[in-house]
Amino acid sequence: MNQELKNSPTEQSEPLLKIENLKKYFPIKGGGYFKGNKKVVKAVDGVSFEIYRGETLGLVGESGCGKSTLGRNILRLQEPTEGRVFFKENDILAYRSHEMRKLRRQMQIIYQDPFSSLNPRFTVGEIIGEMFDIHGVAKGAEKEKKVKEMIELVGLDPSRYHSYPHEFSGGQRQRVGIARALALNPEFVVADEPVSALDVSVQSQVINLLMKLKEELGLTMLFIAHGLNVVRHISDRVGVMYLGRIVELSETDNIFDYPAHPYTAALLSTVPEADPRLKKERIVLKGEVPSPANSQAAAISEPDVL
Amino acid sequence: MDKILEIDNLVTAYQGKEGFVHAVDGVSFDLNRGETVCIVGESGSGKSVTSMSIMRLVEFENGTIKEGTIKFNGEDLAQKSNEEMRKIRGSKISMIFQEPLTALNPVFTIGKQITEAILFHHKVGKKEAYRRAEELVRMVGISDPQARLKQYPHELSGGMRQRVMIAIALASEPELLIADEPTTALDVTIEAQILELLRSLRRDRNMSIMLITHDIGVAAEMADRIIIMYAGKIMEISKTQDLFDQPLHPYSKGLLDSVPRMDGQRGVPLNSIKGSIPRLNEVPKGCRFSPRCPYATEKCHAEMPPLEARGDRQVACWHVDRLLQDESLKNEIKGGGMDESGVKELSY
Numbered sequence: 001m002n003q004e005l006k007n008s009p010t011e012q013s014e015p016l017l018k019i020e021n022l023k024k025y026f027p028i029k030g031g032g033y034f035k036g037n038k039k040v041v042k043a044v045d046g047v048s049f050e051i052y053r054g055e056t057l058g059l060v061g062e063s064g065c066g067k068s069t070l071g072r073n074i075l076r077l078q079e080p081t082e083g084r085v086f087f088k089e090n091d092i093l094a095y096r097s098h099e100m101r102k103l104r105r106q107m108q109i110i111y112q113d114p115f116s117s118l119n120p121r122f123t124v125g126e127i128i129g130e131m132f133d134i135h136g137v138a139k140g141a142e143k144e145k146k147v148k149e150m151i152e153l154v155g156l157d158p159s160r161y162h163s164y165p166h167e168f169s170g171g172q173r174q175r176v177g178i179a180r181a182l183a184l185n186p187e188f189v190v191a192d193e194p195v196s197a198l199d200v201s202v203q204s205q206v207i208n209l210l211m212k213l214k215e216e217l218g219l220t221m222l223f224i225a226h227g228l229n230v231v232r233h234i235s236d237r238v239g240v241m242y243l244g245r246i247v248e249l250s251e252t253d254n255i256f257d258y259p260a261h262p263y264t265a266a267l268l269s270t271v272p273e274a275d276p277r278l279k280k281e282r283i284v285l286k287g288e289v290p291s292p293a294n295s296q297a298a299a300i301s302e303p304d305v306l
Numbered sequence: 307m308d309k310i311l312e313i314d315n316l317v318t319a320y321q322g323k324e325g326f327v328h329a330v331d332g333v334s335f336d337l338n339r340g341e342t343v344c345i346v347g348e349s350g351s352g353k354s355v356t357s358m359s360i361m362r363l364v365e366f367e368n369g370t371i372k373e374g375t376i377k378f379n380g381e382d383l384a385q386k387s388n389e390e391m392r393k394i395r396g397s398k399i400s401m402i403f404q405e406p407l408t409a410l411n412p413v414f415t416i417g418k419q420i421t422e423a424i425l426f427h428h429k430v431g432k433k434e435a436y437r438r439a440e441e442l443v444r445m446v447g448i449s450d451p452q453a454r455l456k457q458y459p460h461e462l463s464g465g466m467r468q469r470v471m472i473a474i475a476l477a478s479e480p481e482l483l484i485a486d487e488p489t490t491a492l493d494v495t496i497e498a499q500i501l502e503l504l505r506s507l508r509r510d511r512n513m514s515i516m517l518i519t520h521d522i523g524v525a526a527e528m529a530d531r532i533i534i535m536y537a538g539k540i541m542e543i544s545k546t547q548d549l550f551d552q553p554l555h556p557y558s559k560g561l562l563d564s565v566p567r568m569d570g571q572r573g574v575p576l577n578s579i580k581g582s583i584p585r586l587n588e589v590p591k592g593c594r595f596s597p598r599c600p601y602a603t604e605k606c607h608a609e610m611p612p613l614e615a616r617g618d619r620q621v622a623c624w625h626v627d628r629l630l631q632d633e634s635l636k637n638e639i640k641g642g643g644m645d646e647s648g649v650k651e652l653s654y
Binding site: 170207275284 | 348349493494495496497498499501502520521522523524526527546547550560561562564565566567568570572573575576577578579580582583598
């Protein structure tokens with residue numbers, strides 16, 4: 001009944017990014033000294049999907065499922081082991097480093113931890129201004145003007161230009177991180193757990209800011225998070241990852257109302273609901289997420305999960 | 307009801323660079339036998355310091371209990387000597403912490419650590435202690451106890467380690483279990499397992515549980531009553547259902563509203579509380595929440611409202627009536643229907 005989707009972004013626009021069979025394997029240290037080492041952790045193990053222009057694609061999963069690794073590999077902050085990433089139909093994995101640097105203006109990342117992702121020795125003006133320096137976009141007074149515009153855009157007082165990160169609260173720091181990511185007016189942003197480190201009352205401010213900016217700037221966003229309620233709120237479509245693979249990807253309402261994969265269903269049932277009346281039957285998963293290193297265990301068979 | 311814990315006007319201070327800061331400032335509440343109470347608050351609210359005060363662990367991190375009484379079964383823990391406290395800690399009151407890896411000793415096996423706890427509290431032989439350890443480990447839902455007891459902490463996953471911590475905490479058969487963010491470091495599927503375990507312990511052993519969390523959802527699932535703390539003060543104490551039906555304090559309301567609900571409207575701006583939590587050395591005069599509160603008046607900026615009873619609930623706010631009036635008005639407009647988060651007009 002819900003197969004015919006209205007207003008689905010898939011019908012409205014073309015893909016901005018296309019990811020094909022992306023794999024990222026990490027070698028495991030140790031093992032035979034002379035034999036070489038063939039053992040690997042399959043952090044991302046053959047993932048294919050598209051991100052459409054103007055959409056927010058949510059990516060959920062438990063820790064170790066590979067969602068952050070996937071985000072970084074798409075931006076080539078880490079080099080994928082295999083697969084292809086098309087940005088506007090160009091295979092960016094074939095790009096040389098100077099081509100990639102140019103492209104970075106259009107693809108940015110917002111990190112989880114606003115405490116460690118900002119250089120404590122730089123002022124906010126320098127942190128954001130560095131983006132303009134690196135890409136040779138603006139200098140001097142023009143740069144300062146642009147930086148102040150960014151500071152204002154994310155809801156901070158431009159007079160804080162000369163302040164250092166430690167003078168800001170967690171939420172304000174995350175705003176600085178967002179200003180930095182958006183300074184060069186990118187088309188695509190990976191937001192890697194952007195609100196997880198923030199207090200509850202500040203989280204919603206940052207979520208609101210991200211939604212507003214996405215609207216105003218026409219951003220396309222890959223929103224990685226483990227908080228299902230946040231992902232549901234902000235995403236047009238949601239992908240569910242488990243052990244390096246996407247087990248389900250669909251429109252947000254579809255995922256949450258009619259989860260098709262047993263893992264999705266189990267994951268959803270475990271969310272503590274902020275209303276005691278909405279207590280539901282939990283599917284308490286037995287056991288733990290197997291390590292991606294034992295990939296024989298990686299296949300999810302339904303009886304295993306439930 | 308039979309009260310196991312009565313805290314009256316607790317003030318806990320830490321020595322900072324610029325003198326003492328009051329991390330907990332005049333907190334009073336009690337806990338009934340067999341009850342689960344959740345203390346909900348954001349960072350800096352004083353929720354953890356409250357629990358560390360009850361355990362008298364604040365003294366080990368430069369804190370002091372400056373005022374107040376902490377009556378446990380009628381005896382004031384604040385007056386106990388260190389020697390006496392050591393006998394109570396881990397025997398009548400046990401505590402589990404957020405990070406189960408740092409709380410376990412990496413060089414001893416799980417079995418050694420659990421039996422150590424048993425031997426400390428009970429006069430039994432090593433063999434008997436080991437047998438009881440097996441029993442405990444089985445009880446907290448760890449399969450194959452014999453093999454597990456021989457393992458070291460690093461061989462276990464986060465969820466397993468937290469189970470081991472709970473097993474150690476239960477070794478002495480405590481009357482009160484304090485759990486400080488026990489599931490914050492864990493994934494949701496594992497969190498669900500641990501919460502289920504805590505619920506069953508309470509059911510089977512009539513244990514009192516004090517659960518400290520920043521997650522409203524966890525509190526909704528676990529608590530009989532919820533205590534909302536902010537900047538060292540209690541803002542509201544209510545039965546769980548009452549709180550979610552109608553929060554009395556503007557901060558409680560702001561907190562509930564700012565969490566996206568799984569049944570809420572997607573994509574709309576969330577109600578958020580403006581500003582951020584004050585640092586402890588710069589808490590505002592008057593009501594701690596007043597700089598961020600949509601209801602604040604001059605009185606609020608000048609004078610901290612006391613925590614006062616309102617029916618069987620307690621709230622510290624000068625403007626409860628105004629808040630309730632607004633709410634009933636809003637419900638009238640909507641025909642008294644279920645409110646949906648995200649469509650509330652009240653701006654924070």
